[in-house]
Amino acid sequence: MSEDVQQEPLVKEIPPKAADLSAWYTAVCLKAELVSYAPVRGCVVLRPYGFGLWENLQKHLDERFKATGHENAYFPLLIPESLLTKEAEHVEGFAPEVAWVTEGGKEKLEERLAIRPTSEVIIGVMYAKWIQSHRDLPVLINQWANVLRWEKATRPFLRTMEFLWQEGHTAHASAKEAREETERMLDVYTDFAENVAAVPVYAGVKSASERFPGAVETYSIEALMPDGKALQSATSHDLGQNFSKAYDITFVDSDQQIKHVYTTSWGMSWRMLGAMIMVHGDDRGLRIPPRMAPIEAVFVPIVRGESTAAVEKAKELANALRAQGYRVRVDDRDQTPGWKYAEWEMRGVPLRIEIGPRDLESSTAMVVRRDKQKGEDGAKVSVPFDQLGARLRELLDEVHVSMYEQAKAFLESHTFSVTDRDEFFEKCRTRAGMIDIPWCGRPECEAEVKAATSATTRNTRPLQTPGAVCVACGEPAKVNAYFAQSY
């Protein structure tokens, strides 16, 4: 396997995004130093700049989890095979993806240990020990962890053997509370995707065939990529009593009856970063939405001759901004300003602050927005030094809104409400985007569409037109569904 070390392509240029999204994506992830391929098939290293994205995702999601009453905990990486196999659907869903530990130290193990592909099992076993009474409920726990699913392909963030994620696991006294929790966390994910990552999504219910193994109902948020394929960006599962019955998680209710709890689980992984990169990037490279940006603004001092005045002023301003909580950097490397502009544009920093000799005289900086094209209205803003602290926050918010609006416009212009069967199949086949139809909800119908077009349901919502028939098959429609090809 160690030959893989050599196989990382040397990225010189980023290919045009529209021509080959996949090549563009890989080149951007590598060249911007978000990731490197690791010497283990299917694995990547999250480099500091990529980890900076993950830290911001963690910060914003974790705040939201805590604000909704959740606490973090940590459960073991290894799960004995005998425990994993108790919930039948679950094990069937995950067994083909499990990496097995069979030797420890010098010893062959009597029982294989699975590296967690997800933690419902180990957490269910612990909840069975911890929960005794209705007073112990609800249990609202989240875990930030690495998980592993056997996988040979490697696409940074989208498809890797090991990945980072969070997994929430909760237990409730009633089905109603569990369903409310499932929906609440879906709302948290929607809020995060749109208001932090600036990625508009459709939130809804998964079809039966797309459900999490062992779930009663799975919800998802789905984003649309520039190639017309959908990317599932987070899921929230109502597990009903399936896991509590398999792992015997019971409580004494206030009526003195022993009952099984209702559980949920919900997760977002570094896949969300992949969605964000594809949605926002352009031919110059990454465009990182400000709330996710490891560097919100980069100073490029323009040095004339031997004078270090611009560099010193940039450092002074940067320190003042840091004291106000901004994430800023000063690029004082021995390179031309043009080289630095291209470099930081490629790395997607939302704002560039240029300080040249004339700016020093007038005590103003030129702030350049990454979200706009060169020459576009508002792409450059002159800001007096003493107003940078106040103005940057506004500008970053404006960049966020403009990036969100651009992505929203794309999503809306690539969402089609279709009533004609032929048009539906044609749009599915040509990967036109999100194809919205009244749908019967039958697995057979979904399977036929998939066989003919390779599109599947992304998620569903209540039927928008009472009495409509399924556009795909003509049976009575039960819901509205977005169909799309997907990652």
Place this chain on the structure above:
Amino acid sequence: MSEDVQQEPLVKEIPPKAADLSAWYTAVCLKAELVSYAPVRGCVVLRPYGFGLWENLQKHLDERFKATGHENAYFPLLIPESLLTKEAEHVEGFAPEVAWVTEGGKEKLEERLAIRPTSEVIIGVMYAKWIQSHRDLPVLINQWANVLRWEKATRPFLRTMEFLWQEGHTAHASAKEAREETERMLDVYTDFAENVAAVPVYAGVKSASERFPGAVETYSIEALMPDGKALQSATSHDLGQNFSKAYDITFVDSDQQIKHVYTTSWGMSWRMLGAMIMVHGDDRGLRIPPRMAPIEAVFVPIVRGESTAAVEKAKELANALRAQGYRVRVDDRDQTPGWKYAEWEMRGVPLRIEIGPRDLESSTAMVVRRDKQKGEDGAKVSVPFDQLGARLRELLDEVHVSMYEQAKAFLESHTFSVTDRDEFFEKCRTRAGMIDIPWCGRPECEAEVKAATSATTRNTRPLQTPGAVCVACGEPAKVNAYFAQSY
């Protein structure tokens, strides 16, 4: 293995700390809900209250890492066997402790994959790819991760198969810079231990036999436990060019010569939490130093009859304190105040805030300090409601200082500068504490002391008395060394 699930003792009472530190420790960790035993031998679950400790450790250490120029990254969990075996001493040190993945999905692997026992290897391989020029140096990266070392015993935080830690890995152009980095991070650990965890430590250099496998020099901080045994709480390793030569990490220096880099690594794990618990706890349970406390202060409203005034006032004050950044909780459960006092004392919350009917009338709260004994001067302080926000910060700082001073007094009263050989062996044997002697530095001498007393060197510092002879063997002394039995 799954029978282990049942084996967790039901903790009713916490045994006296002085009588049996080990029994006290296990009981406190379980009863305070820091950890639970997991259904995998050697593993524990870090429950929300325990994870709260870890989050505070992470926050304070991570701030310090970033302030010293480090960035976080994430490297893969699995390491191919062929890579692991390149640095001879390293693999010899770790091979007996490795868990091996030999099957993935349905497939038998051609090459075994190790679950990382530490990440020098995988990180060294990546550094070899990333580092080309002296302009790329230094590389200053830290990783927060789970690691696994095959282990059958389970002692929460102290000895577990899987544990959480951070591992810093840096690369430098010169031996001098690498040594400076190693010492800088030792200082960071000392600062954290003393000023956050309130645990006084001795910082110094490990003897050759206690060095990290593959290191040129290992530094450590050592804390003293109440049973007279030392606990190594963090280590910092100067790896010289051992790893850069094994993994071929080279750079073109400014003189155009190709050279091997100098690397360091340094780590602190959740073991530090174990040290903190043992150093500070008492017969009533945990005593958590304020900067590590998940809950800094707990409100216990004293309800008389049907009135909810005390609860409402507590919630109002708690919200105001939260807005100022305090971590507080209101205990409004249906239990007696006495039960709640005992509960929160056992869980080690630094301050308890009592609000009863008379307090409501006088608009004052009674603040009770966990670091003091009942009846001791200053154990209870009456604070007007409108001064709580200002006064709590001072009180928490006072609690920190008093806990640190108590621990420091214990360490100093159990540190013995010994010049007599018989007394030295006697003190080592009886586990008197840290035994400080002029020492020859010879492995043979250390081995003899260990064989006779089971004590080893903890760490060493420059010789304090020029010309002294080794107290253990009479050869010329080279350093001063602390000897102790250890965890």
